[in-house]
Amino acid sequence: MESLFTTTDVLLITKIAQKDQSALSALYDRYGKIIYAIAFKSLKSPEESEEVVLDVFAQVWRIAERYDTQKGRVDTWLFTIARSRILDRLRKLQRTHVSTTFSLDTTEIQPKADNVDLFESVFIAERRSRVIAAMKKLPDEQRLVIELAYYQGLTQSQIAEVTGVSLGTVKTRIRLGLKKLQSIFVTEEEF
Known part of the structure; x- marks a missing residue:
């Protein structure tokens, strides 16, 4: 047949x-x-x-x-x-x-619980602002893969498929982006 x-x-x-x-x-x-x-x-x-x-x-x-x-x-x-x-x-x-589909939007990191107290709410808002500001300092290709991984929940293989770049490149961009974010936060804490 x-x-x-x-x-x-x-x-x-x-x-x-x-x-x-x-x-x-x-x-x-x-x-x-x-x-x-x-x-x-x-x-x-x-x-x-x-x-x-x-x-x-x-x-x-x-x-x-x-x-x-x-x-x-x-x-x-x-x-x-x-x-x-x-x-x-x-x-x-x-x-x-x-910029519209994959951009980091402040509403994506909003606290979900209604029982969050005022101090915790302020702390979360401040942390959210710091993360958004730090993400804007990343090169576009690093920011994109990190947003797809952490805010869209895609695996590295899915990111490679969506973006059309190799899996190795995706892994490298995520690693470099996370290292850069870490150094941004370390630098901010020193001041």
Whole structure:
């Protein structure tokens, strides 16, 4: 059954390479919903996910003749294209929404308990102000990964995926950012 499915996919790609629109439509019917679901899982946006699906099939239309059966199955090829388009979208969203989506907002560190006494509330507010001021002193790339880790709760692997940088770079940026924050607080305590 799987070999028949794979053979059908290869036949569709061959026809798409010959600019057969009905073959593209059949491939879309077969994989469009799956690619949408994968995109939505990462992007959390119906509009962005639909754009990814359209981008994937537009790219398939343009480069179908480059598909090589020796390098892998059609579905693997499609999912690789989809992954690339999803990462492109995530990078674009990160560039355009860094200040709004990932920016440290004072409301994100608000005390949640109603039973906090006045002195503790003032202490927390002062500490929050110090953290926000210190975070603003970090380079943008270090501040971004720290905010994603500590305020968005993402793992280092998720941060690498969202930002499009390697896992090693994410780890280095977090480490350097935390060291810089530590030195900022140590310097403030000396005065």
